[in-house]
Amino acid sequence: MNRPDRSPDVELTILMPCLNEAETLEVCIRKAQGFLAGHGVAGEVLVADNGSQDGSQDLARRLGARVIDVPRKGYGAALIAGIEAASGTYVIMGDADDSYDFTALAPFVERLRSGADLVMGNRFKGGIAPGAMPALHRYLGNPVLSGIGRLFFRPGIGDFHCGLRGFRREAILALGLQTTGMEFASEMVVKATLANLRIVEVPTTLSPDGRSRAPHLRSWHDGWRHLRFLLMFSPRWLFIYPGLFAFLLGTVTTVTLAIGPVKVGAVGFDVTTMIYASALAVIGFQALLFWWLTKLYATAEGFLPASAGYRRLASAWTLERGLIAGLLLFLLGVAIGVSQLVHWGSVDFGRQDAREVVRVAVPSAMTLIIGFQMIMMSFFAAILTVPHRSAAPTATGV
16 A cells, blocks of 8 residues: 655645546546646645556656555545545545546535535536436436435435545544445445534536546446445344334234234234234344344444443343343243143143134244244343453564
8 A cells, every 4th residue: 555654734635536547537637736726725636546457547647646556446445545545634536537527626625624524515406417427327326325325324415425525534534434346435424424523515516427438337236235335334224113113013913813803894804914913023023133133243343333322222131131031922922822722621622713723823923932032132142242352462482
C-alpha cells in the first residue's frame, strides 16, 4: 500500500477509482485540478487504479495526479485503498467516467469545513441529464434501494447511492469499511449512520459518461448486493418485525382454534388452519431467536452498535432465565400431551374424534418445540458471550 507522509498542508484529496478509464480520465483530472486552483484549495488528485490495462496509470501521472496501484479487485477495494492513502483532511470521491462534475465541488467543501462528517450528493435534486441513468436505475433500482435504506437506517438523505460524496477522512477510516464491491456505497452510509456521524446532502448533477464501452455496474447483481448488505446490517427488519408478526399471528390463531372452530362469513377455520398456524408461530419464533443470536455476535464483534435498550435486555436475559422459561414451555407441552393421554385412557384407548385429538395435539407439539428451541438458544447465546482474553503474541527466540 502506498501510504503518504501526511501533510497538514493538504486539505482535500479528490479521489477517483479507476479501471481502464483512459477515455475519460484526463478530463476528470483536469476538471479536478481546475477546481483546486480556481478555489484556492490546497489539495491533490489521487487515482486508485484497480489494474487498468489501457495506460490509465501513465496518463494520470503525466497530468500530475498521484497514482496508487490496488491489486485487490473491486470498486470498494479501490476506494478503501484510496482513502487510506489520501493525504487530505477531507476526501471527495467520484467516478472517473466524466459523469460527475469535478468543477462543482464547492458545496461539498463548504459543508465539510462547517463540520459535516459525510456530505452526500443528491442527483435527483441536482438534475439527471437525458441518457445519464438507465430507466431501470432511475425509476426502480435507486428509488427502491434508497427507500429501503431510509426506512431501515434513517440517515436523512434522499440518494443513498450517489457516487459523488465528500467526507472527513479520519471519521470514515474509523468506521472500518470492509466491502470490496459496489455495495461499498451502502456500507459507508449505513455505518456512518450507526456511528451517529453528521451526514448532510447537497444537490449534484449527473451527466452521461464519456466512455464508449459498457459501464462496470451490473444492474441486478449489484442491486442484490446492495439489498443484501442493507438487510444484513438491519437485523430488526430482517428478523424482528417479520418474526414477531409471524409468531403473534400464528400463536393467536392456534390458541383461538384450540378452543373451537371459527367461522368468518361463509369461510370456516378449523384444525387444518390450526396446523399451519402453529408452523407459522414456530417459524416466527425461530426468526426472533436468529435476531437475538445475530445481535449478540454482531455487537460482540463490533459490526453493530449496542443500544441502551439492547444492553439492558442482554444483561437481564441470563442463561438460567432462558433455561427456566424454555423448560416451563416444554413442560407445558408435556402436560397438555399427558392430559390428552389420560383422556384417551378414560375411553379405554378406543376411537376418538380426529379433529378433537388434533385440536389438543397441535398446541402441545408447538410448545414442546418452542420450549426446546429456547433451551438450546440459551446455551448457544451463553457460548457466544463467554468472556475471553485476546490471544497474547507468542514470544519468539532470536
